[in-house]
Amino acid sequence: MARRVLGYSPVGGLPELRRAVRHAADRDPGLECAQVAVGCGAKQVIFNAFLATLLPGNEVIVPAPYRASWSAMIRMCGGLPVVVDCPAESGFRLTPEALREATTGRTRWVVLNAPGNPSGATFSHDELAAVAEVLRRHPTVTVLSDEIYAHIRYDDREYAGLAQVAPDLRERILLVDGVSKTYAMTGWRVGWGLGPPGLVRAITAVQTQNCTQTAAVSQLAAVAALEGPQGILAERRAVYHRRRDAALAILRRSPHLDTMALDGAFYLFPRHATGDDLAVADALPEAGCATVPGSAFGAPGHLRLSFATDITTLEAGCRTVVDVLDGLGVLDEVAS
Ligand SMILES: Cc1ncc(COP(=O)(O)O)c(C=O)c1O
DSSP: OHHHHHSOOOTTOOHHHHHHHHHHHTTSTTOTTOEEEEESHHHHHHHHHHHHHOOTTOEEEEEESOOHHHHHHHHHTTOEEEEEEOOGGGTTOOOHHHHHHHOOTTEEEEEEESSOTTTOOOOOHHHHHHHHHHHHTOTTOEEEEEOTTTTOBOSOSOOOOHHHHOGGGGGGEEEEEESTTTTSOGGGOOEEEEEOHHHHHHHHHHHHHHTSSOOHHHHHHHHHHHHSOOHHHHHHHHHHHHHHHHHHHHHTTOTTEEOOOOSBTTEEOOEETTOOHHHHHHHSGGGTOOOEEGGGGTOTTBEEEEOOSOHHHHHHHHHHHHHHHHHHHHHHHHHO
């Protein structure tokens, strides 16, 4: 054991971690044939996948709001992000119509992220099935299904990712997950992709030439998380749920914000009445509160607030947001 932790270990991940990931995935019908590539966080797996597959001019469909680093990664790997607007009116979800319109002969990947960062949006079984129906018509498109928040959900629906809803597409799905969000182990840097053997081999080939392998000690910590008692997940879900509702109750007092309750992750993504998210996000740090403007996620007009903090800090932060917006609202009225 000591030798394996101190020395180099297999590029694709320690066998015990790959086994633990596979074992967790065995509960997900549709992924029976998938292989596992371990990386330094989900982020590295995604980067490796794009680097391994994108050719100049290849397009990647990125539903907005999106995680900012996706477009940067796609460009670095020679691809072209094609941003598809998924506004609040569509629940921040990619609709089959929008996907159909955006897909061309140059599309190489479609990114799906549910529950989503920054929106918290999730798909119902039927919504995913409708997306899958469009994907069936484009057999050269691979899907990056980022399900890193799959265990942080507040609805009572049984969870279903794309591979379960459309097992016939399994040869074209890379499911990405890790320990960062589910087990709050962001700093350990362990993530993985589950996908068809050819794609997993290509991802592992890229991994060989950049950082060789994720630190073995981190991988063993990930095994402990995956194989330890899982009751903690329901406990944490309940805590996040309470925090989300407490934050919502305060933010909804503001006439300047329209805040939807979404079903997953630990973010709220309200829309500000003036639509000037940059000005609002700039005004908040002076009052001791930080938010990320929606423009950073391709959704101007919104603010992203995280509730991954204790409830006292969270409630104080939300009250600050409401108070600062009231102050800005008064200034707007004086100016007009
Ligand atoms: C949707 C999404 N995917 C991936 C990541 C990156 O995860 P990791 O820490 O495993 O690299 C994040 C982190 O914020 C995220 O929000």
